Amino acid sequence: MERKEVTSDEVTAAAVSLQNDGKQVTIDAVRDFLGAGSATAIHKHLSGWRASQAKAPEPPPVAIPDAIADALGSWVRQYAEEAGAANRDALAQSAGDLEALLAAGEQLEAERDDVQAQLASASAARDQALATAADRSEEIERLTAALRDARQVATDALVGKAKDRLAIDGKDSQLADLRSQLERNVAASAAESDARLAAEMELIGAVTARDSFDAEIRDLRAQLDAAKAQRKA
Numbered sequence: 001m002e003r004k005e006v007t008s009d010e011v012t013a014a015a016v017s018l019q020n021d022g023k024q025v026t027i028d029a030v031r032d033f034l035g036a037g038s039a040t041a042i043h044k045h046l047s048g049w050r051a052s053q054a055k056a057p058e059p060p061p062v063a064i065p066d067a068i069a070d071a072l073g074s075w076v077r078q079y080a081e082e083a084g085a086a087n088r089d090a091l092a093q094s095a096g097d098l099e100a101l102l103a104a105g106e107q108l109e110a111e112r113d114d115v116q117a118q119l120a121s122a123s124a125a126r127d128q129a130l131a132t133a134a135d136r137s138e139e140i141e142r143l144t145a146a147l148r149d150a151r152q153v154a155t156d157a158l159v160g161k162a163k164d165r166l167a168i169d170g171k172d173s174q175l176a177d178l179r180s181q182l183e184r185n186v187a188a189s190a191a192e193s194d195a196r197l198a199a200e201m202e203l204i205g206a207v208t209a210r211d212s213f214d215a216e217i218r219d220l221r222a223q224l225d226a227a228k229a230q231r232k233a
Contacts, residue, residue: 005038006034008048010045011034011041011042011045011046011049012049014030014033015046018030018033025046025050027039027043027046030042111227118220122213122217126210126213126214126217136199139199143195143199151189151192161178
């Protein structure tokens with residue numbers, strides 16, 4: 001029957017057991033413990049276990065002369081000072097950048113507050129202009145209706161008066177008077193038309209001012225949005 005060789009784990013377990021029992025760990029002791037194994041195989045595995053158990057010798061203390069120790073300390077301090085100079089410069093630069101960013105943030109805050117104040121003022125002016133335009137539009141409509149009614153009344157009166165006078169008297173002088181009255185009425189109507197035109201022009205100016213305020217408000221809002229975007233960046 002072929003003899004079974006022992007493994008490294010078996011030899012290690014046997015060596016540890018013998019060592020724990022206070023016995024000397026030898027090839028024969030391991031083979032007696034296992035009851036099997038050749039001396040060559042046990043020696044190979046046992047050598048590996050002994051190598052793993054060996055402790056590295058402690059190095060002897062080294063005494064450094066004081067002069068060398070002082071020089072070495074000076075060199076170490078100088079090296080540390082030179083090596084840390086770049087980090088200190090970078091730290092100072094970072095601190096400067098942080099201060100600049102803080103100042104820029106405060107400037108953006110001030111600009112935002114100014115833009116908001118301008119926007120509020122422009123909004124108030126726009127509301128006032130819209131209210132004024134609405135009032136003038138109502139006034140123009142009222143004047144237009146009054147002018148239309150006045151023209152109708154004047155026309156009816158002139159026609160009726162002309163008929164009456166023509167029916168009573170066909171004299172040229174009366175016709176001339178009627179013609180003069182008609183001309184005066186036409187002149188009055190023209191004056192009223194001019195007044196209406198002036199009122200309409202005034203309304204157009206109010207509407208133009210309102211559109212200008214709207215454009216200014218849109219521009220201010222765009223500036224505010226740009227300032228907010230720049231602050232976020």
